[in-house]
Amino acid sequence: MTNEKWLEEITGRVSTDAPEREPITVTAPATDEPIGQIPRCTDDDVAAAVSRAQAAQSEWIEFDPAERAAILEDFGDLVLERREELLDLVQLETGKARAHAVEELLDVPTTCSYYASRAESILADQTRDGAFPLATDATVTKKPVGVVGVISPWNYPLTLSITDAVPALLAGNAVVLKPDEKTPFIALALAELLAKAGLPDGVFEVVTGDGSVVGPALVDRVDYVAFTGSTETGRAVAERAGRNLIDCSLELGGKNPMIVLANANFEEAARGAVQGCFTNAGQLCLAAERLYVESAIYERFLDAFVGETRRLSLGTEVGYGSDVGSLIDDAQLERVEEHVDDAVGRGASVLTGGRARPDVGPFVYEPTILTDVDPDARVAQEETFGPVVTVTPVDGPRAAIEAANDSDYGLNASVWTGDRERGRRLAQEIEAGTVCVNDAYIAGWAATDAPMGGVGDSGLGRRHGPEGIERYLESKTIASSRIGSLAPPSGVPATWTTRSLLAATNVRRRLSRWL
Template identity: 55%
Template sequence: MANAMESRREAAEFDTEFERLRERVTLADDSRESIPVVAPFTGEQVGTIPAGTEADVDEAVERARAAGEQWAERSPEERAAVVDEFHDLVLDRQDELLDVIQTETGKARLDAFEEVLDVASTARYYVERGPGLLTPTRREGAIPLATRTEVRHHPVGVVGIISPWNYPLALSISDAIPALIAGNGVVFKTAAETSVTALKALELLEEAGLPADLCQVVTGRGSELGEPLIDRVDYLTFTGSTETGRTVAAQAGRNLIDCSLELGGKNPMLILDDADVDVAVQGAIDGSFTNAGQLCLSAERIYVHETVADAFTERFVAETETLHLGVGYDWKTDVGSLTSEAHLEKVEAHVEDAVDAGATVLAGGEARPDVGPYVFEPTILTDVPESAELYREETFGPVVSIYEVGSVEEAIEKANDTEYGLNASVFTQDSILGREVAQQIEAGTVGINDAYGASYGSVDAPMGGRKQSGVGRRHGSEGLLKYTEAQTIAEQRTGPVAPPEPLPHEWYARLMTGLMRVLKRIS
């Protein structure tokens, strides 16, 4: 009861904060309907957001483009200095951010803190590396010594970021940081459920020195704002479902703009016969139930070797049953709430369908309205038949299925038997074997003895999906340079690369053939 009382108190305080922050939403005029915002902790409305229109998108892109032209004139070092100051503000003011994130999403405070860490880590990396990535670089010219060639990177212009509700800080601001350092303006189309988190972060960015109007936020329904946004921006970053991602990619293709898409997953975890069972159990807890399973990188399929299956399953079930469910702003909760009633209904439907088809519930399996209106127990299933919807489709909740396998080869085959390829993990005490297995799994990231934190947290390495899990990459040099247009500038110092007069064309061809043979020998 104390948690519920605390949730209501904090939600009331959030209402005041919300009214102030919503003034940062870009609006072309004052006439529009509002969309209610519900706090998952209580199921009660805590405010409204404007239902944005195409005119709002026009206004947002126009403002971001105008501000971006001046921003691009600053040096990369100056732009990075603003993000550096933002890094410090995020850490200093994390309690304010955590309260807003939790109020909008219902997640546990530790899960909200992961978002703060992600933003700080991403900011630090691109502050340190971004200016160097944008420095003009010399490349090999057409003719050695005679040709001087360099590559420069220019901002694309305005970057549109369509962000989801499950990680409203990390999957909006962390994608914007490299775009800003690259010299672009940014327009966010935030999820209707979680717009205030991005608005709070924007407030901190501007406090750090980001020019007014450089980042814009439009709020409302994706079905009404997505298409006009893609029609007006110069690059589009989208995180969401595979179904919607296909639509986004098709429109971006028609407009001949580039895009990066992180989409759905049905991520496998492989537990080999030599795995440390305790390590594997902790990995399964983290991989399956972090953020109540509302994580694109979550493990939803566990393939465990038959020789360790009983020991692993017994300990995994026992540990899962000790997890503390809760709603509230303290640090005691292990598994928080799902974000909405609609999503709770989807998770319940997946589990009920699997059980009806013959699956066995080893732990959990029920909604817990006594804890919170959208809370669902951490759930472990076995004997899930292929006919069950959750066998192949992403549940995106605190639900995982265990399958026994008889060999490494079978585990790899089953792991790859999916249209998705976002994340995977392998548990083994043999490092060489772990890497050999990892490279055979068709996923953009693979962790060894870790569910997802090591791979996603390695910001210097690219992260993204294969197959139907997306295109493009965030993190690393790829995560910044995608927001630029590469330009090659080549200076020919000894006349044009063409037959000089009056040399006959045939002699020119012989001369150049000889030169190609020489260049091959000396390269």
């Protein structure tokens, strides 16, 4: 099937009853030319999609957790089987290098298998201590929240459009997905594969359109929101969710630090920095944008880092030919250029990069290393979200930790050292949701059993791990008494009742210490 035919087919997965909706044209970053069109969904379209999801969820919840897990495992298998087509589509929509597209593709079947293998145990009823030992008991049951709204970004459209949905579906929820309008087709392709895997109609709906219209309409109607995107938009989502008294999880921006200690293998750290700073042309929430290097190895590290960076090849072709691809659009390119120009205007030095490459692609920018950066420069304070990093010498570990924590963000960080245990101790002091030791981000991101998320302006809640599915569940306590009503018998003096309750409380406290 040709790309054009496939795009036309999957566009039919958009949840709208009015195909004549005003279209949005999607363009390829590699060429700035149109790929295709999607409907500009309205408030009514969102309402209809959520209504269908609600109806479907009432049947989906009756599926045994093992049945739901089997469908999601089959979906993971289909993602691997159709990997070449999916990778082509990711490169077409994002302009990223294919090796970086592979990273996000592999995350999908891994996430499916992780939650499929654990769904039954996580969803099982749990026995808890009753109010009075032997006389009462308590059981906690977990039920899906209902319909989950997922709002996904453009930078990792394959994994981030679906891996938040997988645990929600396994928990028995329906999902309505709003992908970014820059990268909708990969989400629609995944919706098609979910249907092929056996997911019932209506359980996974996709609405496309302007974020300013579809986003609020979705938050106003669903029972939970999982959002990945900018801190500014995340605040608006959280505020709206709060007004609706629904919960949300938010993975937002980052200004992630990387610390290189004097006892680190500086060549290995330099290779790690290249990966951590320039994967997906720096358009990665986990990317390192601030490097702090102990003075004793600063010059050697810098030479190695610059050398590794200059060896990176730029390109926008489909395939494995290039190391670094394109930025997503002209707005992102403009942001990167403004950050670099501002830093240079304040006295920063450009050791490599520092310029756009229209000869390679309309939005390609060279991997850039800056030193001598003014602390008040935009590139030092704001998330750049591009292939730009600042490198600063520090006097020692304490100075590095203080510099790393001098930020409102707290998503990801890394520590490079020849003493891994020391690195783990320092990691405890860094204010971030994830800290990797001797790795840039993959060791943390790929640890699917461990929660991933941010602190401060980097967000709320966690994906991955048991926490990643528990956020989509409501807990209910069912407590019972083996001796009937615990109310005091009629006519018993209050003083006697008080003495009995005090005695029971003391017994309970003693038992809790022994058990």
